[in-house]
Amino acid sequence: xxxxxxxxxxxxxxxxxxxxxxxxxxxxxxxxxxxxxxxxxxxxxxxxxxxxxxxxxxxxxxxxxxxxxxxxxxxxxxxxxxxxxxxxxxxxxxxxxxxxxxxxxxxxxxxxxxx
Amino acid sequence: xxxxxxxxxxxxxxxxxxxxxxxxxxxxxxxxxxxxxxxxxxxxxxxxxxxxxxxxxxxxxxxxxxxxxxxxxxxxxxxxxxxxxxxxxxxxxxxxxxxxxxxxxxxxxxxx
Numbered sequence: 001x002x003x004x005x006x007x008x009x010x011x012x013x014x015x016x017x018x019x020x021x022x023x024x025x026x027x028x029x030x031x032x033x034x035x036x037x038x039x040x041x042x043x044x045x046x047x048x049x050x051x052x053x054x055x056x057x058x059x060x061x062x063x064x065x066x067x068x069x070x071x072x073x074x075x076x077x078x079x080x081x082x083x084x085x086x087x088x089x090x091x092x093x094x095x096x097x098x099x100x101x102x103x104x105x106x107x108x109x110x111x112x113x114x115x
Numbered sequence: 116x117x118x119x120x121x122x123x124x125x126x127x128x129x130x131x132x133x134x135x136x137x138x139x140x141x142x143x144x145x146x147x148x149x150x151x152x153x154x155x156x157x158x159x160x161x162x163x164x165x166x167x168x169x170x171x172x173x174x175x176x177x178x179x180x181x182x183x184x185x186x187x188x189x190x191x192x193x194x195x196x197x198x199x200x201x202x203x204x205x206x207x208x209x210x211x212x213x214x215x216x217x218x219x220x221x222x223x224x225x226x227x
Contacts, residue, residue: 006158034215043205043219044159093158103149104207104215106158 003027004096006107014115015086021079021110023094029074030096034104035067038091050077084114119208121218128196129226136191136221138180138206148189149207150180153220159205165189176200196225 003026011019023033032051036044048064050056050071058064066088068080077096081088091111095104119140128134140146147166151159163174170182180191191204206218 004158041222044217046215046217049214091156095159103151103161103164104159105161106151108158109156111156 004030004094004105004107006094006110008110009108010111010113012113012115013084016083017114019081019084019112021081021092021094021112023077023079023096023107025075025096025098025105028096028098028105030077030098031074032097033071033077034095034097035069035077035079036093036095038093038109040091044093047079081112084112086114088112089114119206119216119218121204121206121221123221124219125222125224127224127226130198131195134193134196134200134223134225136204136206136223138189138191138218139187140189140206140208141187142208142210144210146189147209148180148182149209149215150174150178150189150191151205151207151217152176153203153205155202162191162204198225198227201225 005024007022035047037047038044046059047062048056048058048069050069052071052074056069071077091109093109095106097104149164150162153159162178163172165172165182173179178193182189201224204221207215209215
């Protein structure tokens with residue numbers, strides 16, 4: 001089956017640091033990638049949708065200058081949490097899809113802990 | 116507007132008993148429905164999908180789901196639950212275009 005690789009799986013850093021999370025589709029071309037945030041025991045919150053070569057579409061309430069998304073190729077999207085603060089601590093999950101009627105394939109998530 | 120609802124936050128079932136995790140949806144056109152499972156500290160894993168065809172869809176790990184158009188439901192089922200099935204389950208709906216809508220998730224606990 002399709003595989004999506006997400007790195008790093010866990011990162012701990014100081015407040016004010018910028019953190020980059022990578023999402024790669026390993027065996028298919030992902031025309032669309034999604035970034036989610038998940039709080040403990042809660043559902044997924046869609047942050048943004050990115051299509052290769054174009055600007056990401058952010059959901060309401062998500063700061064685009066805070067969460068920078070780049071989808072430079074059909075196999076790679078990155079999420080950069082700029083100047084991270086403790087309230088940004090969360091579980092971030094990416095997913096990728098190549099057709100609208102096909103399932104999304106998810107990465108294993110990144111646990112971000114800001115001290 | 117599209118939406119998907121999982122009315123139960125928590126489902127408990129004894130090992131060996133059948134399990135059902137409920138999902139209802141609301142879309143303006145034809146629904147494309149999906150079930151995912153999430154284990155602790157992991158991303159979501161695809162279980163099964165309904166696009167067209169038979170209303171009963173079979174998926175991974177012995178799970179199946181039945182599309183019921185009149186009740187706008189897509190409940191996830193398994194005839195005999197395993198302790199290893201304990202996880203968080205998400206229903207999702209997608210219409211033409213790119214947007215997925217996920218339910219709030221149902222935590223399934225299978226009791227030995």
